[in-house]
Amino acid sequence: MTISIDATTKSVPSTPESVPVARWVPWLFQVGNLTFWLSLYFYVPILPSYAESLGAPLGVVGAMLSAYGVTQLLLRIPTGVASDWWGRRRPVFAAGLVASAAGAVAFYIAPSPWTLVGARAITGLAACAWVGITIMYAGYFAPSESTRAIGWLNLVNATGQVVATWSGGLLAQHYGYGAPFLVSAAVAMVGLACIAFCPEPVRAARTGPPVTLDRLWKTATAPALIGVSLLSAVQNYATFSTVFGFTPVYAERLGATRADLGTLTAVSLIPFALAQPITAWLNRRYGPRNVVVIGLAMIGLTAVTTPLCETLPILLAVQVVAGGARGVVGTTLMGMAIRRVSQSERATAMGVYQAVYAIGMFSGPLIGGLVGEVSGLPMIFISTGAVALVASVVAIRVLRDA
Known part of the structure; x- marks a missing residue:
């Protein structure tokens, strides 16, 4: 199958050299990546039943769950274009962690079923950071190693989801529905501290034709x-x-x-x-x-x-x-x-x-x-x-x- 795309919207050099970083930086970044996915998935298994416990009918439960995807549909492309135009990735990652924590807190204090829809939309906004996360991590490696780098990134992604969904259910079982949300917010803040020590791998100037x-x-x-x-x-x-x-x-x-x-x-x-x-x-x-x-x-x-x-x-x-x-x-x-x-x-x-x-x-x-x-x-x-x-x-x- 041939994929032919006639135009490019990238506004930074396509194959910039990765900047030298200490050996521990990619490892610390992966810890931040792990906390990102943990914070987004601790409460996923109990979210529908939590909504029903607040009196939400199946239609409202569906609207709440769909809000996560709606936000990403609208903002994934703008997030990537903005990051390319700016030439920076870490602020995108940081904003994702902050939004993840904010969404978890919103779930915890939700006074009504429809409030959950807004909370889920916030966590969808957080998930848009994945565009910047993948580019930032790959930038720590030579272009020839990008596939291997993304493979390791996805492995940590999946591991975080498995650990979060399993332990999130246990948290809710022993400490109530609110526990997974509070732990999610706390873990996101740990991730924010981790990436504060991870430098930008590429600080590219805007060159080439503008995005149109x-x-x-x-x-x-x-x-x-x-x-x-x-x-x-x-x-x-x-x-x-x-x-x-x-x-x-x-x-x-x-x-x-x-x-x-x-x-x-x-x-x-x-x-x-x-x-x-x-x-x-x-x-x-x-x-x-x-x-x-x-x-x-x-x-x-x-x-x-x-x-x-x-x-x-x-x-x-x-x-x-x-x-x-x-x-x-x-x-x-x-x-x-x-x-x-x-x-x-x-x-x-x-x-x-x-x-x-x-x-x-x-x-x-x-x-x-x-x-x-x-x-x-x-x-x-x-x-x-x-x-x-x-x-x-x-x-x-x-x-x-x-």
Whole structure:
């Protein structure tokens, strides 16, 4: 598959040399990266049930969960463009940690269900910092080592999510719903202290042509890039309407405790993380198109079978399969989005890719919540599965040149 993007929106040199830094700096940065994801995910497993405890119907729960993706859809590209134009990444990282702490506090003091929607939007704003985080960390390494650097960054990302979702459920079980939110805010402040000692790897001056709406439009509308981005949006639609959405609600109705909810999410994220190192081999062995098609089909089938799970252990087993499929599909599509894009255009392509897949992050829980209110909780999973299964068929044609 050829991705052709005719214009670039980058306004800093595309391959700047990394500045010399002490050996401990990338390690300290990774601690900051770990705290970032911990602070965003401590409360994810209990968020739907927390909203229901405040009297929120499924529609409001869906609106709350979707606010996280809406913010990223609107601000991912502007965040990346602003960071490139400014030539600095650390302020973006710092702002993300501050926003994460603010969102956690907002959840803790929320007086009503609808207040949770605003709190979740703030945490979505925090997640936009991921654009700056990836560029800043890669800048500590030579361009030839950027892929390996991002791999380690993503491993810490996944590890943080697993640890946070598991321990967050335990915190809520033993200390009440408010505990994960308070710990999230505290951990974010620890991360802020860590990155204060991490220098900017590149302090680039603004050079080259200015960013224009015409350039941004040409980049954003490249057909091949949009194709893989929309498939990724479907994957995120399924993720945020199930494991990060209504699967915890279904588990609670099976008798799951708050600690069980943390285990449920962690069980899904562990195979997601383990899928990262084997995805490249799967792509070489079977081809990226086949990996995506089969992966989306597995995501769809696990969603459809969720309402058939009558015990928590069976539900956990289904999440293992779903988590592995999501990991393989997500990594494959991300690689395809930039695989044949020139180095000078990759940041722009990735910004567009992340913005488009955010459509799934907000539409999944929003539509799922509305479907649940009209047709009941099981229909959320059946409709989500149907969307993923249709996407797997569409992928056969969209990725025909892969």
